[in-house]
Amino acid sequence: MMELKTVVDALVTRFDAQPSEFRGQTRLLVSREHLVEAATALRDEFGFEMLTEQTAVDYWPQESPRFHVVYWFTSWQHGGLRLSLRVPVPGDDPTLPTLEGVYPNANWHERELWDMFGLRFEGHSDLRRILMPYDWVGHPLRKDYPLGYEEVQFSFNHEEIQARKPQPKD
């Protein structure tokens, strides 16, 4: 039976990953250059046969990194070991390599992230919108994408909201 510590130590030394822990869950911060190698190592050497979850978080207005792409891997054969990788992605260049070649079910997860966050996965076989209509403009889960309702203006935030409102063109 594999210990999670073995996997974490190996990834830290080989891919310069930064580990952190919260409520008993282990996360590793890796750069996008090392992502595919790290995932391949997880699958082939450490027996993580499932990509359980792939999602992203937008930290706008922070720009570098603006996004974190979050992966959760599961190893059923080692009694349910679970490990997360987090990949920081800058806002001015939202691209990262696809994991489709390593875990086939990354295909739809990555299409969803392209649709919702505008993250481009290089080498993806079918990067089309998946949930929103094909001619939709914008990426709804980005933090600078409005929810749609009008904010209540008080005297203390009147100017701030006024500036954000779409102004008629001159």
Place this chain on the structure above:
Amino acid sequence: MSDVTLSAVSLEEIKHLVSDRALTGETMLLNMGPQHPSTHGVLRLLLELDGETIVNCIPDIGFLHTGVEKNMEAKRYEQAEVMTDRLDYLNTMGNNLAYCLAVEKLVDLDVPPRAQAIRVIMTELQRLASHLVWLGTHALDLAAMSVFLYCFREREIILDIMEMVSGQRMMTTYFRPGGLWRDVPVGFEEAVRQFLRIFPKRVDEYEALLTKNPIFIDRTRGIGVVSKEEALALGLTGPTLRGSGVPYDIRKVYPYSGYEQYDFEVPTREEGDVYARYLVRIEEMRQSMRIIRQALDALPYGPVRSNNRKFVPPPRSEIGHSMEALIHHFKLWTEGFNAPADSVFVSVESPRGELGVFLEGDGGNRPYRVHFRTPSFVNLQALPKLAKGHLVADLVAIIGSIDIVLGDVDR
């Protein structure tokens, strides 16, 4: 806006998904859905057909997308829970449970044992109700009309129990962070026991109608086969994975809500076809009954909500004579509670597979990011692989056997 014009999807955009024969017109492209009775919701499948054989199957989803994740970011932790009911509308209690467990883990909140036991009973009843809808519609798709009527008859009993405890048949929001909305009413235990008395015989009746039925076996055996290795690589979970021989069940691998204290088995089959998935789900119904019976026998007395007043509002009776309780009540109902700026990932076993919730806080009273790893979304992705080479009529059986709910796919 007049400057945005609708452009039609051309064959150019999906050229890489179909074979070369489609471009010359040798094979036919056919739309199945979005409004088709056997797609179990609003699912559109673009089929490339050679005669009646499926060459390629391209699922097109998103018709039920309601932006639940975006909406939850604008609501407080407790308010956001009502949206989870609307994801997988056949598994409302399970969705509530997954979300509540995620919030509880994020803020480190305890749940009293009685609440945990009732959570287990209710989610297992919900699993039965969901499997009954699956069995009814799956058999109906394969032209066994009567099974549908029997299944919905039994499902009514479960929905009545749901209404009894939560006031709602489907959109329950009964579990809350820290416990339950309120304790179960008088008569709950008797109602569940009455259901457990009649239900085992009813499962035998469904089996008598289907399991050895030659038409049903012809339509399901050897159809939509997926091997163990493929199933794991595709990330399949739930009965769809267990039908291929992998005993991966979240209730056993990562026990939650006290599932480790109940004695139950994880049924698996090796064949990996539609029939194997049918047998696994039928056996799961029996196991769910075992769990409910054990939980009901050992149901402890005590409070059903945590008494951590920073997260759970005080009972009405305390507000009248305790200043502190009044302050907590006011704070929680106007501002809610704050969660740390970190993230957790929690998963539960839904009737369809692994339902995961990724929850990230930012120190405030609203979730910064919620993502639902829904089992239907991931399992539906395997459909093209399962359907390739089968007849259009078999596709109906395959869709039924992976048991998708489109609200769960599209979120």
